[in-house]
Amino acid sequence: MSSLRIEHLVKHYAIRTGFASRQMLHAVDDISLDLGAGETLGLVGESGSGKSTVGKCVTMLERPTSGHIFLGDVDLTTLSYNELRPVRKDIQMVFQDPSDSLDPRRTAGETVMEPLTLHHIASGKDAIERTAKLFEQVGLKPEHMVRFPHQLSGGQQQRVGIARALATDPKVIVLDEPTSALDVSVQAKLIKLLRDLQRERSLSYLFISHDLSVIGYLSTRVAVMYLGQIVEIGETRQVFERPHHPYTMALMSAVPASNPLERRERIHLSGEIPSPIAPPNHCRLVSRCPFAVPACSQQPAVLEPIAPGHLVACHRAVKGEIPIPTFAFGSTVTVDSLEGGAAVEGLE
Amino acid sequence: MSATAAQPEATYALRPPFSERWRQGMRALRANPTAVVGLVIVVALVLIAIFAPVIAPYDPQKLDMEVVSQPPSSAHWFGTDQFGRDVLSLVIWGARLDLFIALSAVILSMVVGTVIGAVSAYAGGMTDEITMRTMDILQAFPRFIFAMGIAFAIGPGIGTVVIATSVLNIPGYARLMRSVMLPARKSQYAAAATSVGGSHTNVLFRHLVPNCLVPIFVNSTLQFGWAILEAAGLSFIGLGVESSAAEWGALIQLGFQDFNAGHWWIYTFPGLAIAVAVLGFNLLGDGLQDMLDPRRQ
Numbered sequence: 002m003s004s005l006r007i008e009h010l011v012k013h014y015a016i017r018t019g020f021a022s023r024q025m026l027h028a029v030d031d032i033s034l035d036l037g038a039g040e041t042l043g044l045v046g047e048s049g050s051g052k053s054t055v056g057k058c059v060t061m062l063e064r065p066t067s068g069h070i071f072l073g074d075v076d077l078t079t080l081s082y083n084e085l086r087p088v089r090k091d092i093q094m095v096f097q098d099p100s101d102s103l104d105p106r107r108t109a110g111e112t113v114m115e116p117l118t119l120h121h122i123a124s125g126k127d128a129i130e131r132t133a134k135l136f137e138q139v140g141l142k143p144e145h146m147v148r149f150p151h152q153l154s155g156g157q158q159q160r161v162g163i164a165r166a167l168a169t170d171p172k173v174i175v176l177d178e179p180t181s182a183l184d185v186s187v188q189a190k191l192i193k194l195l196r197d198l199q200r201e202r203s204l205s206y207l208f209i210s211h212d213l214s215v216i217g218y219l220s221t222r223v224a225v226m227y228l229g230q231i232v233e234i235g236e237t238r239q240v241f242e243r244p245h246h247p248y249t250m251a252l253m254s255a256v257p258a259s260n261p262l263e264r265r266e267r268i269h270l271s272g273e274i275p276s277p278i279a280p281p282n283h284c285r286l287v288s289r290c291p292f293a294v295p296a297c298s299q300q301p302a303v304l305e306p307i308a309p310g311h312l313v314a315c316h317r318a319v320k321g322e323i324p325i326p327t328f329a330f331g332s333t334v335t336v337d338s339l340e341g342g343a344a345v346e347g348l349e
Numbered sequence: 350m351s352a353t354a355a356q357p358e359a360t361y362a363l364r365p366p367f368s369e370r371w372r373q374g375m376r377a378l379r380a381n382p383t384a385v386v387g388l389v390i391v392v393a394l395v396l397i398a399i400f401a402p403v404i405a406p407y408d409p410q411k412l413d414m415e416v417v418s419q420p421p422s423s424a425h426w427f428g429t430d431q432f433g434r435d436v437l438s439l440v441i442w443g444a445r446l447d448l449f450i451a452l453s454a455v456i457l458s459m460v461v462g463t464v465i466g467a468v469s470a471y472a473g474g475m476t477d478e479i480t481m482r483t484m485d486i487l488q489a490f491p492r493f494i495f496a497m498g499i500a501f502a503i504g505p506g507i508g509t510v511v512i513a514t515s516v517l518n519i520p521g522y523a524r525l526m527r528s529v530m531l532p533a534r535k536s537q538y539a540a541a542a543t544s545v546g547g548s549h550t551n552v553l554f555r556h557l558v559p560n561c562l563v564p565i566f567v568n569s570t571l572q573f574g575w576a577i578l579e580a581a582g583l584s585f586i587g588l589g590v591e592s593s594a595a596e597w598g599a600l601i602q603l604g605f606q607d608f609n610a611g612h613w614w615i616y617t618f619p620g621l622a623i624a625v626a627v628l629g630f631n632l633l634g635d636g637l638q639d640m641l642d643p644r645r646q
Contacts, residue, residue: 147365
């Protein structure tokens with residue numbers, strides 16, 4: 002049973018391109034995903050691929066232009082702001098920048114307690130005690146409750162953010178690059194904390210990141226985004242070991258191998274990510290793809306299965322016309338690559 | 350990260366104890382001598398205003414034809430005016446009236462302007478557009494012409510001064526609030542407040558507005574000085590309080606009438622009072638700017 006289902010999600014932003022002229026920026030173009038109970042779906046992509054927009058739409062912080070988001074049986078896109086409020090209990094978010102995601106005028110304790118009182122889960126002394134318990138669950142001390150955000154370290158701030166997301170005991174948590182603002186050793190601890198919390202509470206994670214090692218470590222399945230679309234999706238091992246889409250290949254080949262003797266052949270994409278304003282109707286990678294042929298510019302690339310649960314949006318890969326490289330999954334996602342080789346407390 | 354052994358009946362705090370905040374406040378003050386000077390002046394003015402009946406050596410409205418237009422002396426430190434009233438007592442009582450007018454005007458414009466600016470920025474779109482254009486119109490009124498209009502409608506008096514000084518300051522506050530609110534609205538803590546299930550009112554007034562108040566308070570302190578100047582100005586041209594009232598602007602006007610006779614003390618002392626008050630509030634405002642930011646502690 003899926004706890005979260007995204008159907009044909011589209012998000013366009015109107016932007017001014019001159020006096021009185023407006024154009025549409027296609028941040029997300031027709032994305033469908035589903036997230037099983039207790040599963041982690043990693044959403045990877047470079048900056049500007051629209052992965053964060055997906056996160057904002059899923060939590061309804063941004064209204065999708067079209068498409069549906071089902072949380073259980075409820076279509077979130079049909080609900081008004083006030084109708085959404087009680088539903089938000091079940092889908093929470095951890096934000097990218099821990100220092101900006103905490104109200105600077107509230108103590109950490111007040112921040113974590115707010116969802117409890119908003120949803121009438123607890124009040125008064127009971128709420129304070131539950132807050133203290135949440136602090137312990139995320140590895141903070143109850144003494145940290147009286148601290149203001151600026152008195153906490155980045156890692157502690159993000160733990161507060163995680164505690165806030167856990168307070169309502171949600172089913173789904175959207176994690177929007179929760180560790181990218183932190184340094185590597187702190188990252189590793191937080192990733193482990195997230196994994197442990199998931200096991201204890203059978204949470205579903207939508208994990209948005211550009212960091213392949215983090216994604217590989219946490220995710221059951223991975224979706225690779227490019228310019229507002231999903232180009233490849235499948236089990237993490239499938240996608241990481243045998244990437245079929247040229248874009249995924251390029252991403253994987255760019256991950257530094259932890260074994261210095263292993264030679265990786267880099268698959269280079271030339272140029273920059275094209276502008277998401279008026280993107281082409283055909284495969285969006287054509288301008289950068291080393292395997293592109295004229296036929297690629299004639300029709301849109303749609304996701305097609307190449308193995309059970311493994312879908313790729315590439316005409317040529319589906320027909321087996323391009324060589325599929327093999328990467329060692331282990332070497333990409335060992336915790337070593339997370340920690341930068343250093344042994345970090347608590348990680349196996 | 351070790352979890353402390355929490356006693357079951359341990360009581361947890363959500364806010365640092367008051368003593369800690371007091372210590373922090375004192376430390377911030379010590380680092381900020383200008384703010385201290387401003388604070389001392391303002392507190393002194395407030396005390397003078399509150400205890401005017403006790404401090405003033407004479408009844409400010411007592412006419413004494415024996416001592417008309419006398420220069421400063423040991424009996425009358427600031428001299429007397431052309432009706433024989435004690436200028437020192439008038440200036441002391443003037444603090445009461447002027448601070449009251451300035452306070453009412455500042456609070457009125459601050460509350461109204463802040464709410465308008467906050468809602469406008471938060472709502473965005475057409476609401477924002479219409480509100481801000483209305484503010485433009487309001488701001489385009491020449492102040493003294495507007496005051497004349499108010500005076501014509503409801504007659505000169507304290508009410509006229511308060512309305513004239515506050516209404517035209519509303520756009521300033523609304524604009525200031527809006528400019529601070531626009532980036533705050535885009536912050537992740539605002540998104541977080543929404544995502545945990547807060548109502549619009551909760552997000553706007555419990556999270557965003559408190560974080561946008563520092564410039565508003567600082568501006569209010571500065572506005573306080575301006576309001577005193579403006580109130581005095583309106584009374585000086587006869588649109589404010591009646592000319593015989595113990596008010597700094599009215600008093601300067603009175604002295605001005607006797608300008609050619611060389612009775613400098615009648616207008617100099619209330620003028621100095623205005624200068625000191627404006628200076629005090631400006632120093633305090635500048636100091637507050639540094640102190641009220643929690644990130645700078």
